[in-house]
Amino acid sequence: MSILGISFSPKNLAGLAFLGALLVQGADAGCEAEIRRVEAPGVLLDPFDARQRPAQISLVIANHGDEDCVASVVIRDQLHQQGARASRQGVELEFIERRRSAVSVPGALAIKDVRVPAGKEQEIQFTPQLSFTNVPLRGARQFELTADIYDGSLQSQAGSTPFDLNVEVLASTAISLAGMNADRTVYLGDLRPGARGNASFYVQSNGPYKMTIRSENRGVLTHTEDRRLAGIRYEVQADDQIASLTQAMTVYRNDRTPLLGDRMILGIRTAPSPLSFAGTYKDIIEVEVTPY
Numbered sequence: 001m002s003i004l005g006i007s008f009s010p011k012n013l014a015g016l017a018f019l020g021a022l023l024v025q026g027a028d029a030g031c032e033a034e035i036r037r038v039e040a041p042g043v044l045l046d047p048f049d050a051r052q053r054p055a056q057i058s059l060v061i062a063n064h065g066d067e068d069c070v071a072s073v074v075i076r077d078q079l080h081q082q083g084a085r086a087s088r089q090g091v092e093l094e095f096i097e098r099r100r101s102a103v104s105v106p107g108a109l110a111i112k113d114v115r116v117p118a119g120k121e122q123e124i125q126f127t128p129q130l131s132f133t134n135v136p137l138r139g140a141r142q143f144e145l146t147a148d149i150y151d152g153s154l155q156s157q158a159g160s161t162p163f164d165l166n167v168e169v170l171a172s173t174a175i176s177l178a179g180m181n182a183d184r185t186v187y188l189g190d191l192r193p194g195a196r197g198n199a200s201f202y203v204q205s206n207g208p209y210k211m212t213i214r215s216e217n218r219g220v221l222t223h224t225e226d227r228r229l230a231g232i233r234y235e236v237q238a239d240d241q242i243a244s245l246t247q248a249m250t251v252y253r254n255d256r257t258p259l260l261g262d263r264m265i266l267g268i269r270t271a272p273s274p275l276s277f278a279g280t281y282k283d284i285i286e287v288e289v290t291p292y
Contacts, residue, residue: 032065048174063116070152171291202261219245221281
C-alpha cells in the first residue's frame with residue numbers, strides 16, 4: 001500500500017504606493033479663534049488587510065483673544081451635505097467622533113470640542129474609518145472635506161477650511177485554503193493508476209489577477225524516505241487548463257472577485273505507473289496569486 005500527499009504553500013503579494021500630507025489655511029472664527037492648519041495624511045488602503053488603520057487627521061486651532069476659548073470643529077463632505085458617511089467609488093468614510101455627547105449635527109461627518117488657552121494654539125485629532133460593501137477597484141479616491149469652526153454652542157459659525165483626504169486603493173490579492181487538513185496536505189489515498197484528489201481555496205482580488213502554480217519536484221511525487229526510488233508523475237487541473245507541472249503553470253482571471261472571493265479547485269491525478277515501492281510519496285505545490 002502506498003499513501004500519496006501533496007502540501008500547499010499559498011502566497012499573497014500586494015503592490016505599494018504612497019501619498020503625502022496636505023496643508024491648508026483656515027479663516028478667522030468666533031471667540032477670536034481660527035483653524036491655522038489641517039494635516040490629512042494620504043491613506044494607502046489594502047482591502048484585504050484588516051489590521052491597517054488610517055492615520056489621524058490633525059487640526060491646529062489658534063486663539064488670538066485675551067481669554068480662553070471653547071470652540072466646536074465640524075467636518076463635512078463638500079459634495080454631499082447629508083448623512084454621516086461620505087462615499088467615493090465604493091469606499092465609504094466615517095469618523096469615530098461623529099457625535100458630541102447625545103447631540104448630532106445634521107450633515108456632520110465628525111464633531112469635536114476644543115478648549116484653546118488665550119494667545120495659544122491647540123491641536124485636535126479626528127480618526128477616520130474606511131469601509132466597503134463590495135471589493136473596491138484599485139486606484140485613487142479623493143474626499144473633498146471642510147472643517148467648520150463654531151462657538152461652543154454651535155449657534156455661530158466663524159469660518160470654514162477646505163481640505164482633501166486622499167485614499168489610494170492598492171492592487172491587492174489574498175488567498176485562503178478551505179477544507180484541508182491542519183498541515184495543509186491533500187491525501188490521495190491508496191496508490192492506483194489515475195488516483196485523484198483536489199484542493200479547494202479562495203482567492204480575493206480587487207482587479208485582474210494571475211495564479212501561478214509550481215511544483216517543488218517538477219510534477220513528481222517522491223518517496224519520503226528514499227528519494228532515489230522512482231517517483232510517480234501526476235498532473236493538475238485549474239479552470240480548463242491541465243498541466244504536468246514540469247514547469248510553472250499560470251491561470252489568468254480578468255476581473256475582480258466578489259467580496260468573499262473566487263472559489264478555486266485544483267484537481268490532482270496520478271499518471272499510470274509501474275509497480276512502486278511501498279511507502280509515502282509526496283510533493284510540495286506552491287500557489288502564488290498576484291495582481292496584473
